[in-house]
Amino acid sequence: MSHLSVEAAFAKLDEAIAALPVMQLPLGQALNRVTAAPLAAYCDLPPFDQSAMDGYALRVADATPSPVSLPLSTTVAAGPHDTLPVLPAGHACRIYTGGLIPQGADAVVRQEWTARDGETVIIQRPTPLGQDIRRQGEELRRGTELIEAGRRLNAGHIAMLSMAGVADAAVRRAPRIRVLVSGDEVVDAGRALRPGEVYNANGPLIQAWLAQAGYADVSVAAVGDTEQAVREALQQAFAQSDLVLTTGGVSVGDKDLIAPEAEKLGARRVLWKVAQKPGKPLYVARHGAALLIGLPGNPASVLVNLATFVRRALDRLEDVKTVAPHLQAGVLASPIKADSERESWVRVRIEVDAQGLTRVLPQTHQASHMLSNLSAADALAWVPVSDAPIPAGHTVRWLSLGL
Numbered sequence: 476m477s478h479l480s481v482e483a484a485f486a487k488l489d490e491a492i493a494a495l496p497v498m499q500l501p502l503g504q505a506l507n508r509v510t511a512a513p514l515a516a517y518c519d520l521p522p523f524d525q526s527a528m529d530g531y532a533l534r535v536a537d538a539t540p541s542p543v544s545l546p547l548s549t550t551v552a553a554g555p556h557d558t559l560p561v562l563p564a565g566h567a568c569r570i571y572t573g574g575l576i577p578q579g580a581d582a583v584v585r586q587e588w589t590a591r592d593g594e595t596v597i598i599q600r601p602t603p604l605g606q607d608i609r610r611q612g613e614e615l616r617r618g619t620e621l622i623e624a625g626r627r628l629n630a631g632h633i634a635m636l637s638m639a640g641v642a643d644a645a646v647r648r649a650p651r652i653r654v655l656v657s658g659d660e661v662v663d664a665g666r667a668l669r670p671g672e673v674y675n676a677n678g679p680l681i682q683a684w685l686a687q688a689g690y691a692d693v694s695v696a697a698v699g700d701t702e703q704a705v706r707e708a709l710q711q712a713f714a715q716s717d718l719v720l721t722t723g724g725v726s727v728g729d730k731d732l733i734a735p736e737a738e739k740l741g742a743r744r745v746l747w748k749v750a751q752k753p754g755k756p757l758y759v760a761r762h763g764a765a766l767l768i769g770l771p772g773n774p775a776s777v778l779v780n781l782a783t784f785v786r787r788a789l790d791r792l793e794d795v796k797t798v799a800p801h802l803q804a805g806v807l808a809s810p811i812k813a814d815s816e817r818e819s820w821v822r823v824r825i826e827v828d829a830q831g832l833t834r835v836l837p838q839t840h841q842a843s844h845m846l847s848n849l850s851a852a853d854a855l856a857w858v859p860v861s862d863a864p865i866p867a868g869h870t871v872r873w874l875s876l877g878l
């Protein structure tokens with residue numbers, strides 16, 4: 476069998492991809508982008524000694540032994556100070572959560588452990604040194620690395636970096652993506668089908684999948700099954716984008732025009748045909764700086780190749796440190812039919828049972844022209860080539876569909 480194994484095809488894909496240029500972005504625009512350099516804290520965290528409670532700042536020596544009454548001096552609310560507050564000896568100072576600890580204070584007593592008598596406060600319990608003070612730099616120091624290069628920024632990262640005063644980040648430029656949906660039989664939902672037509676699944680699938688994955692510079696167009704239409708659409712896409720995704724037209728029929736037209740335009744083939752099911756006639760080529768991934772037209776083939784090859788290509792373009800696919804392990808809840816020549820991607824649902832065991836539940840309707848099991852499936856089991864089915868109870872590897 477001459478088709479590439481999935482691993483061998485990943486390796487060829489990797490070799491063909493150069494990382495995109497680096498740019499500086501305000502952190503607020505960097506969600507889902509990939510860091511191109513480590514990012515370090517701009518300030519200590521906490522940035523100053525601060526109160527962890529609403530209560531009273533005092534000197535422990537003044538509050539020992541307890542109970543003791545202390546006269547109140549100024550109030551310290553959370554907020555900026557032009558001059559640093561000072562706690563006079565023998566006094567307590569009203570303070571709120573996040574308030575700057577006044578000079579001289581070495582503990583905070585929470586309100587619940589005190590009583591008020593006009594302008595004095597009664598401290599009812601013994602106060603340990605440093606109680607309820609969040610110390611400057613106790614979490615981390617200015618200059619501490621918060622995140623390495625090659626990480627895709629999520630909401631948590633954005634929060635963590637913002638808190639440490641990081642205003643912008645060096646990231647890989649987001650890829651510009653053009654999607655060409657080929658096939659004269661494909662029409663958009665919204666009108667009745669004529670004999671021989673099917674509704675467009677691949678265009679909406681790719682568009683929604685890319686949006687969900689955080690790619691905004693995406694355009695989707697239909698292209699007819701003529702040499703000229705395919706060539707013109709490819710030529711324009713190569714000139715305008717970093718990644719061109721096509722669907723359909725990569726098999727062996729006379730109307731399968733993607734590879735021949737791309738190569739007439741000077742594209743250099745990276746790979747064609749992977750021993751996987753579905754998604755076998757996957758075609759990858761390079762044209763100048765643009766990468767073309769020709770996805771086989773069957774909708775399940777598009778789905779699988781998005782979660783595997785496209786996901787990995789995007790990670791490589793953006794120089795992600797740990798590239799997809801991210802495989803996990805789980806126990807098969809029912810047998811899976813393997814293929815004797817191709818590795819299979821089987822749509823499954825992942826459940827964690829009461830004992831904490833990850834169970835992998837294969838779904839029905841697995842053929843490559845079917846998608847209706849996506850109401851239940853959320854992952855793909857990666858099934859090795861085998862003449863025999865994989866029995867229930869076996870551990871299999873799976874990856875999230877990213878939906």
Ligand SMILES: Nc1nc2c(c(=O)[nH]1)N[C@H]1C(S)=C(S)[C@@H](COP(=O)(O)OP(=O)(O)OC[C@H]3O[C@@H](n4cnc5c(N)ncnc54)[C@H](O)[C@@H]3O)O[C@H]1N2
Pocket residue numbers: 656657658660661673674675676677678722723724725726727731753754755756770771772773774776843844
């Ligand atoms: N003689 C052979 N025929 C086929 C082979 C083969 O090895 N030898 N491989 C089969 C496999 S596997 C696949 S996958 C398909 C892939 O073919 P293409 O990439 O050329 O895709 P098309 O023929 O254009 O379409 C396949 C199928 O998918 C439907 N389709 C296409 N686009 C859409 C869309 N946007 N939305 C919904 N459905 C779509 C199309 O109508 C076809 O039914 O080739 C096999 N044939």
Ligand code: MOO
Pocket residue numbers: 751752753754755756771773775776843844
């Ligand atoms: O590769 Mo095809 O997607 O098996 O139907």
